[in-house]
């Protein structure tokens with residue numbers, strides 16, 4: 001589904017990504033972790049071309065991102081993305097947040113888009129808030145709306161960039177529950193997260209990044225079980241301390 | 243010295259016509275200034291070099307020359323170059339729209355820049371094209387953030403419309419000066435229009451202030 005091939009990226013002289021190669025197969029859940037500044041966000045944003053890269057290629061559902069002829073907006077409309085800071089559109093109601101791209105990008109009718117939005121809103125348990133604006137919702141609620149907004153586009157894969165790290169602790173689970181449910185339904189997912197409980201529960205593979213490199217790329221069982229690289233061990237021991 | 247009130251009353255229809263002209267010039271220049279200004283702002287923020295440079299040159303040019311001069315030049319030069327007699331009215335409308343666009347551009351540019359990178363990315367991630375992202379995500383928020391500044395600029399613009407009297411257009415000041423010369427009542431006329439300009443501008447700026455507070459509450 002997603003195939004990342006030898007991707008390198010620089011900011012001026014500073015290399016953020018070094019020769020990253022991995023893939024996410026259909027129906028697979030891949031968790032990406034690693035210390036702050038290791039390039040996790042950058043890597044996941046290259047997958048839907050929010051971040052350009054200078055070397056290598058990424059192929060999403062057979063479409064090459066490096067190919068200048070690729071229609072990037074169209075490609076992005078098929079890839080759902082959930083951000084650390086939710087990024088709902090603050091000037092639109094929840095209903096419109098869910099409907100607008102369906103209407104303007106996919107060309108669905110207003111009724112169709114709203115019906116689909118309402119269904120997804122119900123699924124994340126927030127039907128009562130349809131008429132509100134994002135600012136009136138808690139962080140956890142906003143993030144659930146953001147997931148519903150991405151799902152409304154019927155994405156072939158979902159990308160998550162630390163979806164719970166900006167949330168108060170008591171709201172983390174309501175978001176993770178939605179994500180776990182998605183994973184169980186067979187959604188293809190690439191998630192940057194430090195929620196190792198989530199990784200244990202649903203991940204097929206875990207990628208560990210450090211200093212712009214993919215240092216570990218292995219099955220969940222191997223990652224949490226058998227001996228692994230020193231840096232990954234150190235990282236894991238740090239985040240599992242609590 | 244006598245203050246001739248009845249002469250003011252007698253000229254009220256003429257002044258009213260002048261005020262209507264000033265108001266319509268203000269509204270026209272605001273509308274087109276904002277439309278052109280928005281396009282200019284997008285050009286100034288564009289990564290396409292020539293577009294960016296052209297828009298910057300335009301904005302810097304008009305922000306560096308006095309409006310009065312532009313009014314004059316446009317009035318005199320365009321007929322000279324094109325051979326078409328544009329006339330004071332049309333010339334004033336066009337001049338104001340292209341001149342004010344430079345100022346509105348800078349306000350709108352600040353508005354666009356106030357929108358976080360995350361919002362832009364979120365719009366892109368939904369599959370919006372550049373134009374759609376501007377239209378549905380960025381500009382609505384950008385305008386909301388700068389409404390008070392846009393209105394303040396409109397008030398300044400309203401006062402600046404008085405400059406068109408130099409090319410003989412009959413705006414509020416033009417009308418007053420014509421009456422002043424005809425009936426020889428300069429004091430009465432210039433005091434009257436001063437009061438009118440002051441009242442309108444003052445009331446509007448108070449409203450803007452209220453709006454500013456109201457917006458701050460919403461956010």
Ligand SMILES: Nc1ncnc2c1ncn2[C@@H]1O[C@H](COP(=O)(O)OP(=O)(O)OP(=O)(O)O)[C@@H](O)[C@H]1O
Pocket residue numbers: 011014016034035036037038039040041042043
């Ligand atoms: N626009 C930019 N210009 C220069 N350097 C940047 C830019 N954006 C990110 N970086 C750098 O690139 C590196 C990787 O950033 P990235 O956001 O991908 O890290 P991350 O692994 O997601 O970290 P975090 O856990 O803090 O989110 C960091 O060192 C960061 O400082």
Ligand SMILES: [Mg+2]
Pocket residue numbers: 040041042162
């Ligand atoms: Mg990050």
